[in-house]
Amino acid sequence: MTPFLTRTRGRQRLHWTDWLAYAYLCLGVLLMFGPVLWLVISSFKTERELQHYPPRLLPYVQKMEKVPGYSDPLPVFKVTAGPLAGQEVAQVRRIGIVSQVVRPDAPQTIVKVPIKDRKPVEHVALATSNYAKLFKRFNFFQFFYNSTFITVVATIITLLINSMAAFALSKYDFRGRGTVMALIIGTLMIPPTVVLVPLFLIVRDFGMIDTLWGVIIPGAATPTGVFLLRQYMLTIPDEILDAARMDKASEWKIYWRIILPLSAPALAVLAILSIMWRWNDFLWPLIALQRQEHFTLQLALNSFRGEFNTDWASLLAMTVLTLVPIVAVFAFLQKYIATGIASTGGK
Amino acid sequence: MLKLITPFMQIVDVPMRALQGLLGPRRLAWVFLLPNLFVFGFFTFLPVILNFFYATTGSDHILLQDRPFVGMTNFGQLMNCQSYLDPNTCQIDVFWRAVHNTLWFIVLQVGFMVVFSMITALILNRKIRARGFFRAVFFFPVLLSPVVVALVWKWILQDQGALNAVLDYLGYPTVNWLLSPTWAFAWSIFLSVWFHMGFYTLILLAGLQAIPRDVYEAAAMDAASPWRVFRKITLPLLMPTMVVVMVLALIKGVQTFDEIYAFTGGGPGSATTLVIQYIYQNGFSAAPRLFGLASAASILVAIVLVALTAVQLWITRRNANG
Numbered sequence: 191m192t193p194f195l196t197r198t199r200g201r202q203r204l205h206w207t208d209w210l211a212y213a214y215l216c217l218g219v220l221l222m223f224g225p226v227l228w229l230v231i232s233s234f235k236t237e238r239e240l241q242h243y244p245p246r247l248l249p250y251v252q253k254m255e256k257v258p259g260y261s262d263p264l265p266v267f268k269v270t271a272g273p274l275a276g277q278e279v280a281q282v283r284r285i286g287i288v289s290q291v292v293r294p295d296a297p298q299t300i301v302k303v304p305i306k307d308r309k310p311v312e313h314v315a316l317a318t319s320n321y322a323k324l325f326k327r328f329n330f331f332q333f334f335y336n337s338t339f340i341t342v343v344a345t346i347i348t349l350l351i352n353s354m355a356a357f358a359l360s361k362y363d364f365r366g367r368g369t370v371m372a373l374i375i376g377t378l379m380i381p382p383t384v385v386l387v388p389l390f391l392i393v394r395d396f397g398m399i400d401t402l403w404g405v406i407i408p409g410a411a412t413p414t415g416v417f418l419l420r421q422y423m424l425t426i427p428d429e430i431l432d433a434a435r436m437d438k439a440s441e442w443k444i445y446w447r448i449i450l451p452l453s454a455p456a457l458a459v460l461a462i463l464s465i466m467w468r469w470n471d472f473l474w475p476l477i478a479l480q481r482q483e484h485f486t487l488q489l490a491l492n493s494f495r496g497e498f499n500t501d502w503a504s505l506l507a508m509t510v511l512t513l514v515p516i517v518a519v520f521a522f523l524q525k526y527i528a529t530g531i532a533s534t535g536g537k
Numbered sequence: 538m539l540k541l542i543t544p545f546m547q548i549v550d551v552p553m554r555a556l557q558g559l560l561g562p563r564r565l566a567w568v569f570l571l572p573n574l575f576v577f578g579f580f581t582f583l584p585v586i587l588n589f590f591y592a593t594t595g596s597d598h599i600l601l602q603d604r605p606f607v608g609m610t611n612f613g614q615l616m617n618c619q620s621y622l623d624p625n626t627c628q629i630d631v632f633w634r635a636v637h638n639t640l641w642f643i644v645l646q647v648g649f650m651v652v653f654s655m656i657t658a659l660i661l662n663r664k665i666r667a668r669g670f671f672r673a674v675f676f677f678p679v680l681l682s683p684v685v686v687a688l689v690w691k692w693i694l695q696d697q698g699a700l701n702a703v704l705d706y707l708g709y710p711t712v713n714w715l716l717s718p719t720w721a722f723a724w725s726i727f728l729s730v731w732f733h734m735g736f737y738t739l740i741l742l743a744g745l746q747a748i749p750r751d752v753y754e755a756a757a758m759d760a761a762s763p764w765r766v767f768r769k770i771t772l773p774l775l776m777p778t779m780v781v782v783m784v785l786a787l788i789k790g791v792q793t794f795d796e797i798y799a800f801t802g803g804g805p806g807s808a809t810t811l812v813i814q815y816i817y818q819n820g821f822s823a824a825p826r827l828f829g830l831a832s833a834a835s836i837l838v839a840i841v842l843v844a845l846t847a848v849q850l851w852i853t854r855r856n857a858n859g
Binding site: 207208211212214215218219221222223225226228229232243244245350351352354355357358359362363364367370373374377378379380381383384385386387388389390391392393394396407408409410411416440441442443445446466469470472473476477488491492495500502505506509512513516517520 | 542546549550553554557562563564565566567569570572573574576577579580581582583584585586587588590591599600601656657660663665671674675677678680681682683684685688689690691692693695697698699702705706731763792794795798799802813816817820821828831832835836838839842843846847
């Protein structure tokens with residue numbers, strides 16, 4: 191059996207270093223996936239279960255039973271001592287350390303059981319109460335809308351103006367092209383983190399502080415995007431453009447009928463990067479957005495994080511809903527993202 | 538999607554055609570550049586220049602005309618230390634504590650990052666099963682948002698969290714991780730490495746795969762030991778990629794803010810306050826808003842970043858030239 195299991199494709203036995211490699215990788219899976227999985231599982235636990243220490247791996251839900259004569263379903267307990275020992279009962283109410291219970295088959299007679307003599311009857315199930323509460327108590331859809339609006343609009347604007355600039359820089363020979371290129375290279379060195387104060391003043395002067403546009407516009411012209419697109423457009427042969435000019439196509443038409451479709455792969459990479467930057471963006475929105483109704487998901491998550499008491503039930507559900515869209519989109523595009531990020535240095 | 542774009546593009550075509558007739562196709566290039574240059578100009582170049590005005594003026598007014606000129610006072614205050622090694626002797630001790638934290642943070646973070654992404658890349662470069670899956674596993678945290686990453690680990694490290702439960706189960710004393718300055722700092726580095734490691738692993742993996750096969754075949758002919766092959770072939774041939782990884786990690790390390798701020802809020806006390814958080818707090822979160830100090834500090838950070846980027850460009854160019 192062992193030789194069968196340990197045989198590799200090359201029909202050789204695994205070397206001890208292979209075992210070490212697989213051990214490392216499995217540890218990696220545990221360490222990289224585990225925490226996120228734990229968060230997702232936790233978000234499906236009831237608030238009571240979240241208080242449970244030590245935490246249990248799977249989400250448990252207490253069995254509820256509909257008892258005639260009571261409008262709401264009642265929680266079910268198993269009695270561990272006393273005359274009812276071993277029986278399942280439904281709790282009507284709890285007063286201090288005494289719980290008033292009924293037997294489901296005899297709902298009229300209320301029996302008193304000390305709370306230490308009863309144990310909840312539980313089964314594994316996903317509780318959606320945290321999500322329900324999130325939608326009811328917090329303006330989740332507003333945050334979701336803000337994040338989506340910023341991500342979508344900013345990505346469209348970024349693609350449009352960066353591809354226009356890349357077109358000009360790759361297909362026209364004009365005076366000052368070198369200067370413009372040098373200026374754009376220069377901006378690579380200046381991340382927004384070092385110009386926060388004056389950027390705040392300028393965005394304020396444009397009347398865009400505390401608006402979604404104040405988040406969208408300042409980062410729309412990315413040097414990375416211009417570079418990526420320009421490098422790609424340089425590979426498009428000029429003859430195609432000249433042929434179109436022969437047919438009296440306007441320059442704008444050449445741009446959007448020829449250049450844009452031919453640069454689709456590069457545009458896709460930039461779109462993916464832009465979606466990722468915008469959806470996950472934190473520091474500038476934190477400064478530019480002030481009222482809660484303008485918060486993005488990231489800001490809302492951060493504002494729920496209290497110093498000492500955190501409403502983990504809502505926070506966990508919201509974290510899951512924040513990471514789901516990006517993970518879902520990128521599960522399908524993994525290959526492109528990896529190459530895109532590797533080829534541009536991530537920013 | 539195309540149905541939405543086409544009418545828009547056709548509408549834009551009308552004024553663009555008119556402009557083309559007016560300017561000629563060559564000068565039309567500037568029209569294509571205009572929106573981008575507008576955004577760059579107002580939101581990148583102008584702020585860089587204005588930053589110097591803020592850094593040389595005082596008071597908590599945001600409008601420049603209300604701010605009195607103070608010369609180099611802000612820089613003087615920031616740099617006023619009896620000993621740069623001890624933040625307590627500095628006039629603005631929080632800034633120097635943040636500088637010290639950032640230095641320790643980047644040294645340790647970049648160190649661990651390079652070591653672990655190197656090990657991971659070497660293992661992923663072997664002939665292993667399900668390589669694509671394992672590569673994705675190490676890469677996926679890169680896609681998460683900093684706030685999500687911070688919350689994922691906060692949930693595990695909280696007082697009644699999973700880690701303490703495991704320690705409890707094994708019979709070890711539990712620790713209130715994020716209330717201890719040392720532990721909070723250590724976990725901040727861990728979290729940052731966990732978050733960004735996949736990105737550097739990917740770059741190193743590409744570097745490893747670019748090493749020509751025949752070099753290894755020659756080594757196999759000479760029956761060189763694996764360790765010797767690693768030291769004499771892999772490591773030297775991978776060195777250029779390693780240097781790029783280190784410089785990139787340094788540049789990003791200096792700018793770290795999001796995940797640590799969402800993780801610890803800079804605390805306990807100022808144990809995990811980094812330089813960017815100092816700038817943010819001075820300019821935007823705590824009153825009085827000392828924009829001058831924030832700007833002066835950000836210029837100091839910018840100088841470091843420009844130097845690091847220059848090194849990076851120089852190395853990439855040298856690598857490209859062979």
